[in-house]
Amino acid sequence: MKRVLHTLAVLAVLGLVAGGAVVGLGLYNVSARVGHMPGVSWVMHTxxxxxxxxxASRPKDMPDxxxxxxxxxxxxxxxxxxxxxxxxxxxxxxxxxxxxxxxxxxxxxxxxxxxxxxxxxxxxxxxxxxxxxxxxxxxxxxxxxxxxxxxxxxxxxxxxxxxxxTQLPEADAPMAYCLGCHGDGGTNHVPPLNHQSAAYLQASLHAYRSGTRASGIMAQAASGVSPQALDELAHWFARQTPAEPVAAPQMPVQLIAQGRALAHAATGDGDVPACAACHGPNARDASELFPVLSGLPAPYLEQQLLLWRDATRGGGRQAQLMLKATQNLSDTDIFALVAYYATLRTNRSDADE
Ligand code: HEC
Ligand code: HEC
Ligand code: HEC
CATH class of the missing domain: 1.10.760 (Cytochrome Bc1 Complex; Chain D, domain 2)
Structure with a gap:
């Protein structure tokens, strides 16, 4: 038994020496020209x-x-x-x-x-x-x-x-690249930009670039542009006249009412105020860093609120406030808040509140 252990120990040391020589002396040929040894490509690919x-498992919440x-x-x-x-x-x-x-x-x-x-x-x-x-x-x-x-x-x-x-619209670079996705008031999945403040757009772009706001799509877009160009883009987008608002989506009246009540009540932990205190309808001047929500498409709003609640969204310096405001929301609360904010521009009585 002792001899077996002894032999194994010697073999282990020899193995380490051989491995060390391959790494330390550069004996392994890393040239991609030579390719892998026979069978290795097959093993890797299989x-x-x-x-x-x-x-890979089939998720329950696959979009259309x-x-x-x-x-x-x-x-x-x-x-x-x-x-x-x-x-x-x-x-x-x-x-x-x-x-x-x-x-x-x-x-x-x-x-x-x-x-x-x-x-x-x-x-x-x-x-x-x-x-x-x-x-x-x-x-x-x-x-x-x-x-x-x-x-x-x-x-x-x-x-x-x-x-x-993938065609880009007629515009100067790099605006044309951004407008490819953000033009014409955006889509259900891409938010429109030209009703937000330059300060919010700028903070968001730097957050995507540094990775403090999570989006694989925008991380790619923001990393292709210099930090200085991002600042210029933020100001350029904030100066554009907002696109004609698309017709408000159809939402059940009761859900909108439930959302309005929630938006005006403090939902978060501790001393976090109600959504409306930061996002309006009447508090648009509270801070340049609070985004305008009315006019954002319902699927985008829902996706962002779910990300906030799951603590994956991230953002700029003020993101902690939002995180606290959303921790206690149920799925139904989120649907109601989305119904309220997505239809806000047509709720005249609300705008006057
Ligand atoms: C730097 C080059 C590179 C980039 C960029 C890249 N890929 Fe790949 N991709 C590869 C290589 C190499 C493989 C082969 C992996 C293998 O054979 O084991 C691969 C494999 C794949 C496969 C599986 C193919 C198979 O053999 O079954 C898919 C699908 C794929 N890539 C999609 C994408 C998509 C979508 C993107 C962009 C989000 C992307 N790739 C970006 C290099 C790249
Ligand atoms: C490939 C499509 C695509 C391109 C190109 C693109 N964006 Fe985006 N953008 C998106 C998507 C999708 C989102 C939503 C990301 C998320 O979930 O955070 C977004 C979000 C944003 C936001 C956050 C808006 C908000 O309401 O919080 C800003 C700011 C932004 N983009 C600016 C830009 C600028 C500037 C460019 C050009 C450098 C650009 N985007 C290029 C798809 C794109
Ligand atoms: C204390 C102020 C504050 C309160 C309260 C607050 N928010 Fe926010 N909200 C923010 C700030 C700041 C951001 C932007 C954070 C960032 O991206 O850096 C934000 C971002 C958002 C966004 C993302 C918008 C976009 O374009 O991506 C949504 C949606 C949102 N808030 C909804 C709500 C809802 C619904 C409530 C109530 C449950 C709420 N907020 C409460 C400050 C607040």
Whole structure:
């Protein structure tokens, strides 16, 4: 028994010496030109595929992935975040990307064989040791637009469809890039910007850039622009005339009334005031850092309130106040507050309160 232990100890030391020599003396050839040893690529790729199948589960709260606005948002994000590696539909991969080890598959190939929840897992988590990055924010819900886009590619999106989806509006750079998503008053998933103050827009942009406000989509957009340009953009957007307000969504009258009552009562812990004290309808001048809520689309409001309650949203210096104000809200409270704020611009009696 003693001899066996002795032999094992010697082998372990030899193993460490050999490993140390490979690391310390540079014996392992890291050249991507040489590729992996026979079988290694197969092992890595098969491990990846089985790992995804084991870990990805079907979530209960999957959004409608055939929503055209969601597909467009995903396409626009893909265009700056993923296209360099995976190319666009109908376009060849660049020679340099094709020389990666492993090479990123062309997007038309990459989406084959996967279902929505698998694609969500891959884009959220990335793939270690391959160059496939993880989502750049600790948040999973804003990965869905990209999944919606990937499913549209699976359905046979053409080069012409893709070009139309990702076209930028006529404007100077970098405004054109921002307006691609934020133009025409935004969508259900992208907030309009031109009724907020420059101070709030500026604080939000820096929060996305530094990672204190979580959004993989806006982290990517804000990291492509210098801090100084972000300040200029904040002022530029705040100066634009707000787009014509879209018709207020249909909401049950009772839910709106319930939301109005909640918005005027203190809901948070300790000395946090009511929503209305900071967000109005009548308190718009309370602080430049309090965003205007009326005119924001209902799905965006709901998503943000859920993020606040789950303590994932983050934001600028004043974000702690919001965090405290939302900790005790139930799902029903959130639906009611959304109904109230999303319809506020048409509630004339409210505006006069
Ligand atoms: C720096 C290059 C790079 C970027 C940027 C990148 N990927 Fe990848 N991606 C890869 C590589 C390399 C793989 C192959 C992993 C493997 O084979 O194990 C991959 C794999 C994938 C797969 C799985 C393909 C398969 O073989 O089944 C999907 C889907 C995917 N990427 C989508 C995306 C999306 C969407 C984005 C943008 C949010 C993105 N990728 C950004 C390099 C990249
Ligand atoms: C690919 C689409 C896309 C692009 C491009 C984009 N945005 Fe956004 N933007 C979004 C989405 C989606 C959100 C909501 C993110 C969240 O959940 O926090 C957002 C949120 C914002 C917010 C926060 C608004 C609020 O009410 O809190 C600001 C400010 C902003 N964007 C400014 C910009 C600027 C400036 C640019 C150009 C540099 C830009 N965005 C480019 C999609 C985009
Ligand atoms: C003490 C002041 C204060 C109170 C009370 C307050 N908020 Fe806020 N709210 C803020 C601030 C500040 C922000 C922006 C934080 C940041 O992004 O840095 C904000 C952000 C928000 C946003 C995100 C808007 C956007 O464009 O992304 C929503 C939605 C919101 N609040 C709803 C509410 C609701 C509903 C209540 C009541 C339950 C409430 N707030 C109570 C100060 C307050």
């Amino acid at each position: 491990t990846f595929r089985n790992s995804v199948r084991l870990r 992935l055939s929503d055209a606005a969601l597909i467009e948002l995903g396409a626009r994000h893909y265009d700056t975040a993923c296209r360099t590696c995976h190319a666009a539909p109908g376009e060849a991969r660049s020679a340099t990307m094709a020389a990666m080890e492993p090479a990123p598959p062309h997007i038309e190939t990459a989406v084959q064989d996967w279902q929505a929840h698998h694609l969500h897992w891959i884009v959220a988590n990335g793939v270690k040791m391959t160059g496939m990055p993880a989502w750049p924010a600790p948040r999973d819900d804003d990965v869905w637009p990209v999944v919606a886009f990937l499913l549209a590619v699976q359905d046979g999106m053409t080069e012409t469809d893709y070009t139309a989806l």
